[in-house]
Amino acid sequence: MAIYSGEQATKEYLLEVTKGCAVAAAKAPTLTNSLGLRTEIVTGDDLNPIIDVLETFGQTSTFQMHDAVALKSMAEKGVLPPILLMGADLCKPVLWDCGACGFPTCGEYIKFVSRNKGLGIGAYGPSCVWKVIDFGMAADYACAAAAMHRVEARLFFSIGAVSMFLGHLEGSSFVLGLPVGPVGLNNWFDRESWVNAFNYQQRTMGQLAGGPNLSMAFSGGGYPVIKTKPNWWENPTFLKVEEDEAFVQKDAEGKAKVFEKIMRYRGAISEDE
Structure with a gap:
């Protein structure tokens, strides 16, 4: 017999639930049977670069600052949850010539993507619509698995995008992050950390x-x-509706800081440079 710390037991359980979410995502039904889902679980100090880059992004983007503040607050309290990353190459079509992407054939789509595959605000595109639907089902199954264990979880575009920039899930054109936990009620919706970080x-x-x-x-x-x-x-x-040259300049400078930080984390720039 033994006595377990409830706090430690719940932390260990959250990791097991996160593993279950990854299993559920992999088991999700698909329309194409060719999604090629990639998953990774990030925990503890390995989340620090993600939080750091999110906070830098947040200098000119409110929702990313909100996410960074919430994660930092959880880290300070020792309740930072494991995060399941889910990604896939949504740019690769299924060759059905359906036209849903806006191109008449997959051949025309592939020609365009090969020359113009671009990065939006946090994902590469354009994307095959069928792959997007499949990816959505995988993400839904992961969330449902957490709910079945009475664990709070919420999908984050911001966490996924920053993770992809930092080199997680190589080969993916789109990544979502799913924090599984922490234990409590409405942690990701009430955002009590905002009260201390921002005034009314x-x-x-x-x-x-x-x-x-x-x-x-x-x-x-x-x-x-x-x-x-x-x-x-x-x-x-x-x-x-008006132009704001000052913000455009501030935003450009902010993005430059973000990508410099990403390059440092990925080892492309040394600390001395």
Whole structure:
């Protein structure tokens, strides 16, 4: 007989659940039978580069800063969960000539991709639609496996993109990250860490700027109103469309810092350079 620390036991259990999520993702039904899913589980200090790059991205991107703050807070509390990375090469078509991607044939699609495969905000493309559907089912199965064990989990585009940039799951054009845990309720939705990291005004503006369409009044009049306060119709705040050269410059400089940091982590640049 033995007495186990509940805290330690739950940490060990979360890793086992994460392994189960990887199994579930691999077992997910597919339409193409050629997804080529890749998975990897990252834990502990090996998550530090991901958090560091996310935080650097966050200097000009609110949602990535929010994710970095949450992960850092969990690390400081000693409850940083294991993260399941799932990736695949979604650019490789299944050769059905279906036209769903917008090209008349897979041959035309392949010609375009071979010359123009580009990086968007966090994934390579264009992608084969059928592969995207298959990848979505794999991700759903992983989440369902966590739910069956009463473990909170949430898919993160940001974690997946940064992981891919750092060299995880080589050969993938798209990666998602799935933190499995920590133990608790609504850790990834309530985000208590935001309260300490951002004041009320910053949190409010972060939500408004991150999803302005969710706070808009009727926009048909041509001057869309943003509901920035309870009595939003009094002294209303209007949404404007304008260029912002200062932010464009700041964003470019921020991305340069991000990619320099990525190159250092990947060993392409030495610490002396």
